[in-house]
Each structure stands twice: as structure tokens, then as C-alpha cells.
Amino acid sequence: MADLLSDEEIEAQCPDDWSRDGDEIVRTYEFDDYLRGVNFAQMVGEIAESQFHHPEIVIRYEEVEIRLTSHEAGGITEDDIEMAELIESERGE
Numbered sequence: 154m155a156d157l158l159s160d161e162e163i164e165a166q167c168p169d170d171w172s173r174d175g176d177e178i179v180r181t182y183e184f185d186d187y188l189r190g191v192n193f194a195q196m197v198g199e200i201a202e203s204q205f206h207h208p209e210i211v212i213r214y215e216e217v218e219i220r221l222t223s224h225e226a227g228g229i230t231e232d233d234i235e236m237a238e239l240i241e242s243e244r245g246e
């Protein structure tokens with residue numbers, strides 16, 4: 154199990170366009186239509202399964218919110234940062 158990151162480490166390692174919200178890091182992605190968001194959520198789910206690290210995914214009209222935290226560690230770890238980076242690389246932003 155990964156160790157909890159310090160406030161300073163989270164600040165330094167949180168990818169651009171992601172923000173910290175308590176024990177989570179979060180980003181909301183915008184899409185041109187609902188189904189593009191649904192497809193993105195599917196892709197995030199596949200990454201989550203491959204990493205065995207599962208975000209909260211909220212699908213709304215033309216946007217998808219991704220929230221990451223490490224439940225077992227009780228906060229934000231390298232696993233969350235890595236997942237955010239993988240999602241960013243897939244999104245191509």
C-alpha cells in the first residue's frame with residue numbers, strides 16, 4: 154500500500170488542471186456531447202481496472218468528473234497521482 158503524500162508533495166505532484174479537494178484530487182472534463190463523456194468514462198474504467206485503483210466517476214451532460222483517493226491509505230498517494238497522469242495521457246491534454 155502506497156504511503157500518504159504530504160501537503161507539499163500533493164501540491165508539487167498534482168497534474169495541471171487537477172485540484173485537491175480534501176482527501177481527493179479531482180478534475181472535471183468537458184465534452185461536445187453526452188456519449189463522448191460516456192465513452193471517456195469507459196476508458197477511465199479500463200485504466201482503473203488495469204491499475205486496480207478505482208476513481209469515483211460522475212457522468213453529467215457534456216462533462217465527466219473524476220475523483221481519486223486511496224481508500225486503504227485514507228488519503229492521497231502516488232497511486233492517485235499516477236492514475237491522474239494516465240488519464241491525462243489518454244485524454245491527450
Ligand SMILES: C[C@H](O)[C@H](O)[C@H]1CNC2=NC(N)=NC(=O)C2=N1
Pocket residue numbers: 205206207208221222223224225226
Ligand atoms: C481491497 C481494495 O479495495 C483493493 O485493494 C483496491 C481496489 N481499488 C482501490 N481503489 C482506490 N481508489 N483505493 C483503494 O484503496 C483501492 N483498493
